[in-house]
Amino acid sequence: MNSMRFLKSFAFALVAGAAVFGGLAAPAPAHAQIEVNVNRGDIQPLPIAVPAFGGGQVGADISQVIAANLQRSGLFRPLDPNSFVERDLNAAIQPAFPSWKQINAQALVNGQVTVRDGQLVVDFRLWDVFAEQQLLGLQFTSTPENWRRVAHKISDQIYERLTGEKGYFDTRVVFVAEGGGRAARTKRLAIMDQDGANPSYLTDGSYIVMTPRFSSNSQEITYMALRPEGSAIYLFNLETGRRESLGNFQGMVFAPRFSPDGSKVAFSVERSGNSDIFVMDLRNRSTARLTADPSIDTSASFSPDGARIVFNSDRSGSPQLYVMGADGSGPRRISFGQGRYTTPVWSPTGEFIAFTKQIGGQFHIGVMRPDGSDERILTSSYLDEGPTWAPNGRVLMFSREGRGSGAKLWSVDVTGRVLQPVPYPGGASDPAWSPLLQ
Amino acid sequence: MATSFTARTALNLALVAAAAASLSACTRPKPAFQTQPPAPAPTAPAPTTPDTAPPAGPVGSATVPGSQQDFVVNVGDTVLFDFDSYSIREDARGILAAQAGWLRQYPAVRVRIEGNTDELGTREYNLALGARRANAVREFLVSNGIGGERITTISYGKERPVDPGTGDEAYARNRNAKTAIVSGAR
Numbered sequence: 001m002n003s004m005r006f007l008k009s010f011a012f013a014l015v016a017g018a019a020v021f022g023g024l025a026a027p028a029p030a031h032a033q034i035e036v037n038v039n040r041g042d043i044q045p046l047p048i049a050v051p052a053f054g055g056g057q058v059g060a061d062i063s064q065v066i067a068a069n070l071q072r073s074g075l076f077r078p079l080d081p082n083s084f085v086e087r088d089l090n091a092a093i094q095p096a097f098p099s100w101k102q103i104n105a106q107a108l109v110n111g112q113v114t115v116r117d118g119q120l121v122v123d124f125r126l127w128d129v130f131a132e133q134q135l136l137g138l139q140f141t142s143t144p145e146n147w148r149r150v151a152h153k154i155s156d157q158i159y160e161r162l163t164g165e166k167g168y169f170d171t172r173v174v175f176v177a178e179g180g181g182r183a184a185r186t187k188r189l190a191i192m193d194q195d196g197a198n199p200s201y202l203t204d205g206s207y208i209v210m211t212p213r214f215s216s217n218s219q220e221i222t223y224m225a226l227r228p229e230g231s232a233i234y235l236f237n238l239e240t241g242r243r244e245s246l247g248n249f250q251g252m253v254f255a256p257r258f259s260p261d262g263s264k265v266a267f268s269v270e271r272s273g274n275s276d277i278f279v280m281d282l283r284n285r286s287t288a289r290l291t292a293d294p295s296i297d298t299s300a301s302f303s304p305d306g307a308r309i310v311f312n313s314d315r316s317g318s319p320q321l322y323v324m325g326a327d328g329s330g331p332r333r334i335s336f337g338q339g340r341y342t343t344p345v346w347s348p349t350g351e352f353i354a355f356t357k358q359i360g361g362q363f364h365i366g367v368m369r370p371d372g373s374d375e376r377i378l379t380s381s382y383l384d385e386g387p388t389w390a391p392n393g394r395v396l397m398f399s400r401e402g403r404g405s406g407a408k409l410w411s412v413d414v415t416g417r418v419l420q421p422v423p424y425p426g427g428a429s430d431p432a433w434s435p436l437l438q
Numbered sequence: 439m440a441t442s443f444t445a446r447t448a449l450n451l452a453l454v455a456a457a458a459a460s461l462s463a464c465t466r467p468k469p470a471f472q473t474q475p476p477a478p479a480p481t482a483p484a485p486t487t488p489d490t491a492p493p494a495g496p497v498g499s500a501t502v503p504g505s506q507q508d509f510v511v512n513v514g515d516t517v518l519f520d521f522d523s524y525s526i527r528e529d530a531r532g533i534l535a536a537q538a539g540w541l542r543q544y545p546a547v548r549v550r551i552e553g554n555t556d557e558l559g560t561r562e563y564n565l566a567l568g569a570r571r572a573n574a575v576r577e578f579l580v581s582n583g584i585g586g587e588r589i590t591t592i593s594y595g596k597e598r599p600v601d602p603g604t605g606d607e608a609y610a611r612n613r614n615a616k617t618a619i620v621s622g623a624r
Binding site: 185208210211226254255268270273274296298314340343383385401430 | 522524552560562563565567569570572574577597603
């Protein structure tokens with residue numbers, strides 16, 4: 001499994017750009033003129049030029065991946081390379097700023113790829129065109145087959161430098177790859193880069209898998225398997241390929257989620273038709289029961305500080321969202337709008353809870369504050385379901401199914417402005433976003 | 439729903455008829471169950487017109503009492519539920535009472551109740567809802583004298599729709615609990 005080796009073998013060397021690029025003054029972030037405000041819903045994407053990096057095909061490929069990442073964020077508008085006036089930029093020389101001002105590029109990214117002792121060395125610069133100032137100058141070193149990850153790392157650097165927030169491009173998504181059509185659907189556990197590249201498959205489709213989730217270290221996932229003989233929840237180590245069942249629970253077991261520190265897994269157990277939420281301490285395998293209500297209690301999701309859990313219950317008569325202490329104390333309903341609320345997911349920043357909402361024959365992805373205020377609906381379709389947060393809390397991925405068609409992965413930013421399909425060609429559902437990779 | 443059930447029953451009957459035709463071509467089943475395995479199939483002559491319309495004939499006499507087919511055709515293995523409900527409907531009580539009677543008659547049979555939902559819900563909630571439906575059927579059978587140790591339950595949620603279509607009729611068919619024979623049938 002190629003993808004498993006990525007995590008282990010990938011080591012970056014980061015060199016401060018100013019040292020490599022001695023001719024100019026060190027970057028001066030405080031004086032930068034350009035800035036992207038991620039909080040404005042009506043934002044005009046920042047025009048940015050990302051010409052092909054020097055160094056042949058791999059240079060061109062890296063800049064294409066960077067441009068695609070920035071474009072998909074909705075915060076940047078990569079300019080058409082055909083409009084560029086200055087060609088054949090040299091990363092070691094200051095760009096001809098007037099020619100970039102001429103096409104109204106606010107920012108410019110250029111770079112150079114070289115291969116040294118079998119290692120890929122990528123220098124790049126980020127420029128504020130109108131201030132004629134270097135904002136970033138960094139060098140990444142890696143093995144040649146990891147060129148896409150270098151491109152994602154550079155994208156994250158650009159995003160962070162221009163927005164002031166962490167990026168989310170050097171991440172992966174674990175999901176369920178669907179095949180076989182609606183009448184004979186097969187489901188395989190799968191993993192890919194956040195941009196749909198490098199998919200690989202972790203189970204063979206001979207049984208149903210559902211609802212995978214990443215642990216905080218990105219090395220481990222938990223998921224549910226469903227066979228006629230019963231259900232099980234597993235831990236799967238992406239590095240070693242080792243799979244381990246969390247045990248026999250004398251009933252259906254489903255909806256597993258890691259705690260933020262990875263030390264616990266919360267899940268639902270069904271007995272005699274009643275589903276309740278339990279939590280297992282992975283260090284000693286002790287299990288505690290968190291709910292004991294004769295209703296459906298499921299889809300638990302920890303707050304980022306691990307102190308609280310949001311979950312789904314129909315104790316009021318229809319599925320709604322509730323927040324309780326991580327020990328099960330003080331459950332309190334937070335969703336009061338019309339409709340049915342399910343699949344709550346606490347954002348990595350703690351700021352929001354994303355959910356699926358069903359009302360008026362449509363499904364929606366939405367967000368609300370943890371106290372239930374400020375509900376905002378972001379999407380609408382025949383069947384939108386199961387949001388997952390990018391690690392910076394700015395983008396949600398979810399699955400969307402048209403009437404009679406298969407499920408596909410989509411993403412939407414937290415303002416609801418940038419809605420688009422994820423470029424994975426096959427049927428897919430139940431996405432779960434990893435933290436930023438190390 | 440009523441019409442579709444009729445259509446399904448007709449299909450089942452046709453399948454049974456076809457099976458009976460091919461079966462009678464090699465061995466002639468007696469009303470009682472067989473005491474030794476049937477002769478190897480490959481040498482048996484094929485039915486003369488396997489691809490044409492199902493042959494006419496006395497269908498009822500070909501169903502082996504106590505068999506899977508007997509249960510599916512003469513009792514009914516599936517009951518339907520209302521939206522987001524796990525209450526046993528009036529039209530399900532007769533079927534479940536007949537299931538209990540049949541299971542009393544064939545005490546070696548063990549079953550698995552499979553709870554299913556329509557796709558108008560999210561995955562995990564529907565798993566829980568399907569489990570409620572399966573358990574409701576199990577409780578009905580237990581209260582009608584069937585030992586609980588003979589009955590397991592599973593929920594497929596919305597993962598295994600019997601009708602891949604969309605629309606109210608398909609949704610209605612997919613909100614069900616199916617009693618599947620695991621072992622002990624003739």
